[in-house]
Amino acid sequence: MFVNDNDNHAKLSKVARQALALLLILLFMGTFTAACGEAEEDREVTAKVFLEVDDFEYLRRQGALVLDARGADAYTDGHVPGAINASWRAFVYPDKNGIVRDEVEDLQAAAREIGVNNDQIVLIYGDGGVNDSAAGRMFWTLEYLGHDKVYLLDGGIEAYKRKRLPTQAGTNTPKQGDFTVSLRPEIRATMAEVKEASENGTLKIIDSRDDKEWLAELLKDPRGNEQGGHIPEAIHYHWEDVMNENGVLRPKDELRAEFESLGITEDSLTIAYCQSGVRSGYLYAVLKWMDYKEAKNYDGSWWEWSQVENGMPIANE
Secondary structure, three states: OOOOOOHHHHHHHHHHHHHHHHHHHHHHHHHHHHHHHHHHHHOOEEEEEEOHHHHHHHHHHHOOOOEEEEHHHHHHHHHHOEEEEHHHHEEEEEOOOOOOOOHHHHHHHHHHOOOOOOOOEEEEOOOHHHHHHHHHHHHHHHHHHHOOOOEEEEOHHHHHHHHOOOEEEEOOOOOOOOOOOOHHHEEEEOHHHHHHHHHHHHOOOEEEOOOOHHHOOOOOOOOOOOOEEEOOOOOOOHHHHOOOOOOOOOOOHHHHHHHHHOOOOOOOOEEOOOOOOHHHHHHHHHHHHHOOOOOOEEOOOOHOOHHHOOOOOOOOO
């Protein structure tokens, strides 16, 4: 059979051109990736407490631990890639609603179990909007345990999805962390401290619950309250009011004006409470974000205060 050398030469030339084109594409992609990596390495995140999606995603790619504070079903259906499902309930007594455990060893074990490390940034997110309180409680918990590199995603998973970033289904298994607990009692309010503040006005007490809870319209509700009402001298500010219709934080100047109208200034020492220190945990984060000094969260909150055996004073108007 006769073989045309010209045909073979043409075929070889075509293959060579295709190989060269592929090589150039790979080289370009490598150069572009390297350039992007260098730009990210030089980037500085200056935000405090709450992160926008771009900063959150940058820190995630740089190796931060990501904690999903939502329920297990929501997490399994779809979460930020690499995220670990974590609940604030792992750090509290199961029979005392939201009261944090006293045993440092138990707190440390719970933190390490979800992969928390001493020198690793922790990023936390929840559902976003009015369902984001669990993320705020987790933020306060880790700060109380002594971690100083914790952030919240403003707007939660919904803000992440609006950026059309990829999510991951299923579950991720955390690696054992090495975090060492160093408690910060200055950001946790006790019942005795709240009682003193109520009597002498040393601190501003902020009730972050809704109107029905504040006005005692919810008396013996399913959460175990023995009495309804609120702590005397407390200021009512519903925690959901810090957000706009998209579930992200409103501007600081707007919030500051609202707080000041209630007598709460940047120099005020504040204690936030709710039913079990969850919604108020989120409000604690907001107060810190706004640079209100020495904000505290009362983790016992109304569940503890309303117990008849504690004999605490109660207002209902």
